[in-house]
Amino acid sequence: EGAVERLRGLSPPLAAYTDGVERYVTAFEFTGEGEEVGSIIPLPDVPTKVERGGDWTLQRLALEVAPAQPEALRLSADDSASGEAEVILEVEIDALDITVLRGGGDEVGRWAAEHGFLLTPDAPEILDFYAARSPVFMAARFNAERAADLGQQAGDSTPIMATIPTDDPWVPVRILGLG
DSSP: OOOOOEEEEOSSOEEEEETTEEEEEEEEEEESSOSOOEEEEEESSOOSEEEEOOOOOHHHHHHHHSOOOOOOOOOOTTOOOOSSOEEEEEEEETTEEEEEEEOOHHHHHHHHHHTTOOOOTTHHHHHHHHHHHOSEEEEEEEOHHHHHHHTOOTTOEEEEEEEEEOSSOOOOSOOEEEO
16 A cells, blocks of 8 residues: 555644643644645644754744734624635745645535545544634645755754634534645
8 A cells, every 4th residue: 555645743742722822732643655735734823933943942932932012913702704714824934835724614624625635524523613713723734845855854843832812712523624
């Protein structure tokens, strides 16, 4: 049989909540030999920043505990679905292309399919479940060409930290691993 190819968020992720800001840290690990794999993570609100995690120092820890107050994009209960997922933020971190989206389960599912993600049979149910809690999702996609340029191998992981101002912190239990 062929190699299993997937990009998965490592468990358990780290989530910390202080003064209305959740910091969600996970690491994505690629296994296999494919070039087109990704993962979608539900988020409790819109992150103000998604960056490479790790490289911790006492100075970095101090910044995380008492960060400067950024202007956050906030969702309101009056936000209505437009039929398409809204791309809120895009960033490259090592061999990952990270996209933060806002939309319902159907909109995020359509966006994922249009961008080459292969949805698993349970994806609509999971997307709808989390979209009812928060319409914000983070899609991570592995870029094999960039990984080769960086010398990354199968099994290497890339830590990611999302800084999320929110009044309702939570961490997803089920994360979509999509081809």
